[in-house]
Amino acid sequence: MSGGVDSAVAAARAHDAGHDVTGVHLALARNPQTYRTGARGCCTLEDSRDARRAADVIGIPFYVWDMADQFHESVVDDFVAEYAAGRTPNPCLRCNEKIKFEAVLDRAVALGFDAVVTGHHARLGADGLLRRSVDDAKDQSYVLAVLTGDKLSRAIFPLGDSTKAQVRDEAAARGLAVADKPDSHDICFIADGDTKGFLQRRLGEAPGDIVDARTGEKVGTHNGAYAYTVGQRKGLDLRVPAADGRPRYVLSITPVTNTVTVGSRQDLEVDLVTATRPIWHGEPTPVECDVQLRAHGEVVPAVVTVDGGTLTARLLSPARGVAAGQAIVAYRRDPEGGDVVLGSATITAGTRSPSDVAGSAAVAAAPAAVAGGAGSSSAAAGAGSSSAAAGVGSSSVAAGVPEAVGADRG
């Protein structure tokens, strides 16, 4: 129970359904004062109190579990390391995977509980498969798709068949004081919302070059490649204008050479996405389905193939701003019961099929970027490995480019 409205209503519904429910608030900050203060986040003393009051109203026991060390290791340190490696992590997804449905679930099961109930907006079918919420705008299946079948079998999501507005109305009707509490959108462990500053404090300044993908020419400098987002246009402060006079976008980040590569909007497009660590729920592949490449991002039709430890998606229409480190989630369309999550994996690269590349000169001119030390490669059209700082450039990027990638709460 984060202290927000969703988990409060989820707990109340589980209690009403006859479960023997215990409320747990996770203390995730090593010093409870250091994470965000105020009503819009989690991890504060005030949120802990809000959660406790909700538990009182529902009539269930309530405890605070200290998961600060696990959270720091599995989520915060990982977040920084991923950026340092030129990838774009989604800390909320990671928290679901490693904290809520691992550290908390394992402890709860050992203590004799049967399941973990959360206020996520997603549905769980009788088939044990995850589905989108009825509320498209609030759907969180993307950040839950990382859960294995085993974990899903121990999960209960009571809110999937309700819209956020219905949840708020129900909270008010139940007398839960958090009914009007604002939604949280930012990363809970970055108190001021300044991801760039946070990374700078953790990683230090690291000046390097900004290079044009087609000409290989140095067109500017930067103070740390981690501060750039694939698809970012503004704030690049380029000294050399493009030959065609058109705006340029960040295509990729290459930690090995500490280089930010920029190019045209067209160069952002990819149609082949490769990903690692697939969680797949048994659908035979290749399968034609939809894929989503970032939280609240567009859905693209694709042919997905899972082969051992690799998932490959051939996009039937190109996507822009595909960032390594983000999840690719495959859905089977189902307007009735909610789109079904077939599986997910962590993106290692987005590339353009050679036949689609306009101008082979681009291939030759692009730096042979090897990103992240994890074998993810940045090919001709760039966008192989990237860094997207939440809040950095989020309002400055072109349409179709992520807004605050990795900052989806939940």
Added chain:
Amino acid sequence: MAYLDHAATTPMLAEALEAYVAAAREVGNPSSLHAAGRHARRLVEESRERIAAALGARPSEVVFTSGGTESDNLAAKGIFWARRSASLNHNRVVASSVEHHAVMDAVEWLGAHEGAQVSWLPVDAAGRVDPSALAAVIDQYGDEIAVISVQWANNEVGTAQPVGELSALAAAAGIPFHTDAVQAVGQVPVDFTASGAAAMTVTGHKVGGPVGVGALLLGRDVACTPLLHGGGQERDVRSGTLDTPGVVAFATAVEATVKAQEEYAARVGALRDDLVARVRKAVPDVIYNGATEDRLPGNAHFSFPGCEGDALLLLLDAQGISCSTGSACSAGVAQPSHVLIAMGADDDRARSSLRFTLGHTSTAADVDALLAALPGAVERARRAAAWKTPR
């Protein structure tokens, strides 16, 4: 429901509650000069006399406060300030390393904000201060010490301190000695004058009185700078309108528990010994923390190897058993107890500890209920801790 957390707070005595309600029905500020005020003043002064008589003090030595935390802060800071005002040389505070946070944090604040030097007295494995350790500090720093504070008995592990010996050492050096006797009153014999202490903290809700009222017993010749300024109601050391019903109920409870102390200690001590023996039998590798002799009769404190105290607490709570991890909370998060750490326990042993404290309403049925639930809870808590990566 088995309530095994009397050291946190204990139910009000029926006579204290009745006295409270009776006084609360009446009007009158004890500082007012009219008849109603004089009546309230009379109730306050009678209560002061009863508390003084029960605790071996003079009535004028009883300074009413809002409870233990205020009394501890008043003693530590107030006596420090007064002594340093008298001589700038008096800039050191000595306290045991197992004090309640109300003393410990006040002393740390003096160090951080008033430039005080601090000497923490070590304890042995049972949590006891060795008087020779205090003697050594006095030898080294005698001229600098403003105040010494050592609790009468520990709130977590129940170990009683050699207060008489410690206060004698302080008195010989002319240094005021404060003792926090919040946990001791009603549990063991407590006599302020005989103890030789200059100041002593007591509170209502640990002895069957209400929460929010307590006292600092303060020797008549002990200078103490106020924390709270205002009407100067209590010897000009403490300001604020006196809580007449609270004071009356507090006095009723102190008088009753002190009177019953010997019989109480025998009955509750036997229950506690039974609890300890049965827990040891049920969980053979359990560690019993604290002293075997010179211990509060209602206190039993264990470490359960391989368990986390807060997991055990949750499981016992679900079975209707109330106990405590005995450690400080911030946002409800248990920190490893500074008391156990000072006693030489490692982090894991400190985190695996639970405190069971019996009190005036405890019965054998409470102990039975604990023993019925404990083995299963320990087994589950061990499973819950097993998955964790070793720290």
